[in-house]
Amino acid sequence: MKKRVILGMSGGVDSSVSALLLKEAGYEVIGLFMKNWDEKDEYGVCTATEDSNDARRVATQLEIPYYTINFEKEYWDRVFTYFLNEYNKGRTPNPDVMCNQEIKFNAFLDYALKLDADYIAMGHYAQVEKKDGKYYLLRGKDKNKDQSYFLARIGQKALSRTIFPVGHLEKKQVRELAEKHNLYTAKKKDSTGICFIGERNFDEFLDKYLLSKEGDIIDIDGNKIGKHSGLIHYTLGQRKGIGIGGVGTGEPWFVAGKNLKKNILYVAQGKNNKALYSTSLIGESPVWIMEKAPNMPLKCTAKFRYRQPDIPVTVDMLEDGKLHIKYDEPVKAVTPGQVAVLYQGEVCLGGSVINSIEPLDKKYSYLNQN
Template sequence: MNKSPQETRVVVGMSGGVDSSVTALLLKEQGYDVIGIFMKNWDDTDEFGHCTAEDDAEDVRRVCEKIGIPYYTVNFEKEYFDKVFTYFLDEYKRGRTPNPDVMCNREIKFGEFLNKALDLGADYVATGHYARVVEEDGEFKLLRGVDANKDQTYFLNALNPYQLSKTMFPIGHLPKPEVRRIAEEAGLATARKKDSTGVCFIGERNFREFLSGYLPAKSGEMIDIATGESKGRHDGLMYYTLGQRQGLGIGGSGSGEPWFVADKDLERNILYVVQGDKHHSLYSTALVASGVTFASGRDELAAGPKSCTAKFRYRQPDQGVTLTALADGSVHVAFDERQKAITPGQAVVFYDGDVCLGGGTIETVEKVPAEQPQQTLSL
């Protein structure tokens, strides 16, 4: 028997931002028994001794008191370090570009936090993500947020059926300007607060300085992949990602076109670069993904290859792909059209219309052969 809102406890993960603030407000207005929880995942005291988490916790307090709901702070620093930050460092050691947001959502926000909420008697957890969960014939599906510019299903692709069944996304049907308007009208302290960007544990700090504090950087040679000529020295492979054009320190030589990171050789500590964005080394026709999971909990490839769309980076337009299961449990993802700068370590996320089917981690890419003409490929 379904409970009424008044009998349903929802624990809201509150970050001190406007999205989670409005999430709590809407649930309270709908009559739910709402509890706010501020998750402290990182000791982010800066070099001046100022902790931004304290500011966020204060904003959570002000919002919860305004709404009229109880609130608590829960410390997940150890769990975050063990499950997210260690993974983050390990990926950079391997010369890859990790996606800690995907890992944080799976392991912390919808893992540790969900378990803590259930201990508090919660029926559901809720967050301020721009996404939707719908139930159809007993199956829970993850749908894109209505605001296409803010949709966050890319970062939620690893959630399993149980996690989806226990999750609410109350602002997933709203555009961002409407969320801010609701916060303004309600007089919430976070109504005009700037959205947080970047990796939470780095904050406003310089990325290179932060990373070098944990991993030693090793300078090496930078080579033009098209000519074999040396173009100087790189500062450490971990600082560069495929397709990157900023921060290479190469002057406007040759054609005057910008330079891009084309490849990385971890064993020889060589950074390969190329001038212009048309060179075949920047493009690939397929990838292999590991750790692929589907939100349905089923093996969606058991019946054979599957055509759908995919994203290889956040906010990228959907790309047509064909998925094929491989014998080792990984998935081969063939592209309808060649793709630029596919990056190992990042997430590949699959869609069927508005439904997020699931995703995995990019392991390897199949590059466009050197002799292949540089036109769009149809596989």
């Protein structure tokens, strides 16, 4: 009897080729489109409708059943509310990490199991390896597309039931397979941006849901040099869009910190300014793929944002369960709200939300104290 796999189909080429590969491998494949967000763009078009139609066309081509499931409430309650709360705290969240933790590998998995699925599948560039009864999350073969960073907060229950059909392939190979089999999405461009914002203006989107108030821009020497449009519109290390060109030495300005209580945006001039660097961080709410913390202190590598090169670190567990992650060398623009994802070689160990950072120069400790 064929094993049943319920595949999350997004309307993109990766999940389309995943459907093709699963069918060729002899699975009973059912395509399921997750509708997580309902909003039209400025042209009155709901991209979820377009994506669903594209997924349906591919399912028809491959002769597999196709359905849609509405997770809008779950997404609002578990991901979008978190996203807004983090911005209100002056932090910069990563909703894609939370979407995987709460929706794709939680709500979607639970729904699939009710449909007697043996496995779920997703078009992520990552791999699962079973060893000694445990399930390990490995980086995808295509290092430029590896998505293990976004999967760092899922556990054994989900991994034991998950297949990543394209994880062992390069993106170029995925495109070639789609074209070879004339899949409808073969030439469809990859989606960019946060899932519920897409390619719309990010600042306008935030203004729709959060109050933003103009305030002072102050440099690290205490000089008032301009006005900001609301702290929610800025993130640590940001260079573009600050609006204070032509001041000082002529070097670019970077966001160095925020003070929520006083509504101040702090900036520093020059890309190598010490105020932009930290030596360690405190991470909260750690989630371990093995569901058990490794032995501490732990020497490993970390990424503090997607596509960042691996950074050698030493991790210790604090008494309150938070992590102290010390970098071998100072790192620029480590941002509270983002996720510190830990690796041992090709294996992803888990992820922790960045709570605070320790500046390279202690005199800049005031920059991010709220």
